[in-house]
Amino acid sequence: MNGYTYYVSPYYLINNCGNYYLLCHYRDKYGPISVYRIDYMTNTQLMDDDLVKLEDIDPTYKNFSITKYLNEHIYIFGGKVVEATLEILSENSIIYVKDWFGEQVKIFNKDKITYALIKTNENALC
Numbered sequence: 001m002n003g004y005t006y007y008v009s010p011y012y013l014i015n016n017c018g019n020y021y022l023l024c025h026y027r028d029k030y031g032p033i034s035v036y037r038i039d040y041m042t043n044t045q046l047m048d049d050d051l052v053k054l055e056d057i058d059p060t061y062k063n064f065s066i067t068k069y070l071n072e073h074i075y076i077f078g079g080k081v082v083e084a085t086l087e088i089l090s091e092n093s094i095i096y097v098k099d100w101f102g103e104q105v106k107i108f109n110k111d112k113i114t115y116a117l118i119k120t121n122e123n124a125l126c
Contacts, residue, residue, distance in 0.1 A: 008034070009052040012066050016076050023069070025052055032058045033069075035076050071102035077123040084125055088114040 008024035011033075015021075019037055026034040032054060054061035072081045088094060088107070097116045098105050106117040 006036070007047065007049065008036075011054065013038070014070065014076065016070075019076075021076050023066075025054065025057055027052065030078075032061055035073075035078065067102070068104075071104065072119055073121045074100065074124040075121070077121050080122050081119060082122045082125075083117065083119050086116045086118060088116055 007027050008022070009027070010022055010024045012023040013020060014023055014035070019039065022036050022038055022041075024034055024036070025032055054064050086097065088097065091114065094107055094114070094116070097107075097118070101116070101118045101120055104119070108115055108117065
């Protein structure tokens with residue numbers, strides 16, 4: 001990426017929009033989870049170091065769900081996860097909202113308008 005050596009504990013390979021990413025823990029930096037595009041990596045090596053489990057880094061990751069993570073990080077951006085309410089202009093769009101943001105989307109009607117309550121990365125809404 002920038003000529004530095006990154007020592008990571010790998011957890012998942014992700015295919016998103018035709019690009020492959022490594023979800024991992026970059027030791028001693030950037031919080032519990034980091035994501036790197038694989039095609040930007042060079043000179044990768046497997047090391048004999050012990051892997052660090054997510055729950056050992058942060059106990060809140062004990063029941064980590066990759067499905068939930070991907071639904072909340074649609075474009076694989078890092079950053080803050082927010083709740084947002086989207087107005088749905090066509091009932092036919094509900095299926096696409098659920099496809100994109102996952103089955104945990106809450107669809108509701110208020111004043112004859114249909115809305116979707118989603119939880120996603122704030123950058124996915126731009």
